[in-house]
Structure formats: structure tokens, C-alpha cells
Amino acid sequence: MSKEEKYQALLPQIESLVSGETDFIANMANISAALHEAFGFWWTGFYRVEGKELVLGPFQGPVACTRIPFGRGVCGTAWERGETIIVPNVHEFAGHIACSSASKSEIVVPIFRNGQVIAVLDIDSAAYNTFDTIDQCYLEKLFRQEGK
Numbered sequence: 330m331s332k333e334e335k336y337q338a339l340l341p342q343i344e345s346l347v348s349g350e351t352d353f354i355a356n357m358a359n360i361s362a363a364l365h366e367a368f369g370f371w372w373t374g375f376y377r378v379e380g381k382e383l384v385l386g387p388f389q390g391p392v393a394c395t396r397i398p399f400g401r402g403v404c405g406t407a408w409e410r411g412e413t414i415i416v417p418n419v420h421e422f423a424g425h426i427a428c429s430s431a432s433k434s435e436i437v438v439p440i441f442r443n444g445q446v447i448a449v450l451d452i453d454s455a456a457y458n459t460f461d462t463i464d465q466c467y468l469e470k471l472f473r474q475e476g477k
């Protein structure tokens with residue numbers, strides 16, 4: 330199954346999983362589990378905006394750093410820019426925060442509510458060059474549709 334086909338099969342499942350639930354934490358928990366299981370990523374999870382920091386939210390994978398300042402790391406930069414960042418090689422991203430030395434590539438997708446970033450989805454891979462515009466397209470679509 331191609332990556333596109335996997336996303337096409339998974340997105341409606343995720344949408345039905347979260348559509349009956351208004352609690353953002355519960356939905357982040359199930360979304361991270363569904364993505365992590367389907368793709369076998371190294372780390373899949375959320376950071377929530379709390380004041381001037383991102384604070385660790387629901388995730389699947391090894392333990393991770395709990396707080397990331399605005400503009401720091403891939404996550405804080407995606408928050409600052411308000412746009413998705415794809416990092417093919419984390420060693421080449423200045424300021425990358427290494428929660429795990431096994432992480433080689435990464436995608437961070439900001440999640441908006443009322444025009445403000447309220448959280449980011451962060452996915453890490455143990456291989457280089459895992460993420461591209463296909464991942465970006467489907468992951469952004471997931472949060473646009475849900476508005477979560």
C-alpha cells in the first residue's frame with residue numbers, strides 16, 4: 330500500500346474516531362495512536378501552546394522533552410512561522426532539539442483555532458527523508474477538517 334493509500338484509508342477512520350468527542354486531549358491521544366500504529370513512526374505526538382511555551386501533550390513513543398520555548402527547535406519554529414516544517418535530516422536543522430538520538434527526520438504541523446496556533450503535531454522517524462508534501466497534505470487536511 331502506498332503512503333497516499335494509507336492516508337486515504339486512515340483519515341476517515343480518524344475522523345470517525347474524533348467526530349463524537351469534543352475533548353481535545355482525548356482526540357490528540359487517539360490521533361497520535363492511530364498515526365503511530367499505521368505508519369510505525371519513531372515518535373508521534375502533540376505539544377500544546379501554553380503561554381510562551383509548548384508543553385508536551387499526548388504521544389506515542391519514547392519519553393520526550395516536556396517544554397519547548399516559542400521559536401526554538403523544529404516545533405517552536407513551526408509555531409512561530411505558523412506553517413508546517415519538513416526536516417529531511419535533523420542534523421542539518423539549526424536549533425533542532427534532540428529528544429532522542431534515534432530521530433533522523435521530522436515533520437511538524439501547526440494546529441489552528443480561530444487563527445491562532447493552539448498545538449503542533451510532531452512526528453519523528455528513525456530514517457532520513459521520511460516526510461514529504463504527501464504527509465504535509467494529508468496531515469494538514471486532518472486538522473483543517475476537524476478544526477481541533
Ligand code: SME
Nearest residue numbers: 393402403404425426428
Ligand atoms: N525535535 C523536536 C523536539 C520534540 S521531539 O522530537 C519529540 C524539535 O526540535 O522541536
